[in-house]
Amino acid sequence: MIVTENLTKIYSTDGGIKVKALDGVSLEIRDGEFIAIVGASGSGKTTLMNIMGCLDIPTEGKYTLDGADISLLGSGELSRIRSRKISFVFQGFNLIPSLTAAENVELPLIYRKTEASSRKRIVTEALEAVGLEKRANHLPSELSGGQQQRVAIARAFAADAPLILADEPCGNLDSRSGTDVMEMLHGLNRIGKTVVLITHDEKAALTADRQIRISDGKVVV
Amino acid sequence: MTGSKAISAFRSIKRGKSRSLLTLCSVAVGVFAVVVISGIGSVGTREINSTMLTMGINSAMVEAAGTGSGINLTDDDVTAFGELKGVNKAMPLMGAMSKAKILGKFLNCYAWGVDQDAKDIISIEAVHGRLIDDKDVENHAPVCVIDEVLAEESYGRSNIVGKKINILLGGSYREFLVVGIAKSGITGLQSVMSGIIPDFVYLPYSTMQDIVGKTSFDKIALLLEKDAADEGLAKTLTAEVNSLKDSSDGLVINNFQSQKGQLTDILSIITTVLSLIAGISLVVSGITVMTAMLVSVGERTREIGIKKSIGAGNADIMIEFLLESVLLTAFGSLIGIAAGLGACLGGCLVLGVEFVLPLESVIAAFGFSVLMGALFGVYPALKAARLRPIEALR
Structure with missing residues (x-):
């Protein structure tokens, strides 16, 4: 369960100007929900996702993930939470260019210290789930954008984290690939994963159980 | 992982x-x-x-500790040192910086006056011809054995036995007949010279004495019964040779092993x-x-x-x-x-x-x-x- 209370994030620019990216965001996301966080570009939705994903910490307020107050944790604890509880699907895919599709999928398992024998099986299953088993040994540069995003989803599938944060996952894809990716995210939701979709695409947002709208760093609906 | x-x-x-x-x-x-x-x-x-392990392992040199010791080494000393306990043989040694004039070329060399025991005591080996023998010493013969390198530097080949060369001794060049060619390398003598003199010529010590006008020797080389590196033996011998010459520490013994060290x-x-x-x-x-x-x-x-x-x-x-x-x-x-x-x-x-x-x-x-x-x-x-x-x- 995700609970944010009065979450505020203020960035300082190089010129010393303070920018309030989040302004008192309070929300609650239950386990197994498919939530769309919708907002225009610059509204603060990615900042919210970064805090939810333990990549960043709030300036003020409280963020609780499964009962643990994230703002009180150190970098070691945060990386452990990222490893065990969170998977990301980014707009820019964020695959390691020098690793093959299978190796990219395997990476979170390595950091989780999963046994090598189990890793191979999990990676195969994950790639099969996204229909890329035949592309296992291809580098990201040898795959289309849609295929790269499917590798990223396979990586989230393999990591088996209960929370999936997808930041504009279809933003760089054609409509067909985008539809496929959305279907895969729903598939993950159907097997019990909590999915938080960050998007400005109203159509994609409507497929979610619930929409949370953000504007100028505030929740508006 | x-x-x-x-x-x-x-x-x-x-x-x-x-x-x-x-x-x-x-x-x-x-x-x-x-x-x-x-x-x-x-x-x-x-x-x-x-x-060094194959050359001069059982050899040592008796020589004056410094230039001003005033000790002259003589035939009697060679005999006396040769009879010391632990010594098999003793051989007189003369030595002088020299030049060899061969086929018009002047080559730096070091001239050693030795006798027939040079093969055993200072480990020289003939690759052509023969080494200095007892008759050469007895007859004060104008013969020499030269390093292989000297032969090659002058004639371009190692075997020049029978050729005559000139060696600078006593201020003038004297003619010597080459009777043998010695194998070049780190011989016992060369190690004593710390390797700074690459080429040697060997003459009968009696011939060399005549030329330089000396009756004494510069050094006496000893062939020992066992390893000259034996510190006890070296110490005993040093005391004994000094005692024979009525000296406290005018003579020293250098062995090839210490040179190797x-x-x-x-x-x-x-x-x-x-x-x-x-x-x-x-x-x-x-x-x-x-x-x-x-x-x-x-x-x-x-x-x-x-x-x-x-x-x-x-x-x-x-x-x-x-x-x-x-x-x-x-x-x-x-x-x-x-x-x-x-x-x-x-x-x-x-x-x-x-x-x-x-x-x-x-x-x-x-x-x-x-x-x-x-x-x-x-x-x-x-x-x-x-x-x-x-x-x-x-």
């Missing part, structure tokens, strides 16, 4: 081919220098040891100093590794961010970068070692000497180099590990 990180580190090395290659080269050159210098030292020490010690010091200088290049290569790794961290900031976002901890990132710098130095070292040993082996083949593997130096160079890689890799690895994921992903 570590295997996966090593594979990842290896891939990263492969990815930055040019940078990795240059870094490997800098490490390899440093290790190459250390291995080659150590190899030269090992081969040199081995050559000295093997030569001095030579190998000098070689060892030179090798160590040069190796340390070469070792500095390993430190420099460590700095090169650090520079390359820092550039790598800069280039792979996003990759670090991705890895952190999917659960890599600071320690994971640190180990990956450290492994990369250690692998770089290890590969570089192995290349340097292979090239260095290859150069040593090639040099030995060209010079016709036995190759000696400087194992300790190879291990030390490898270990030190990898240690440098690890030490200089710490800062870039820490820098990578400490990157905040959100900043790394931007």
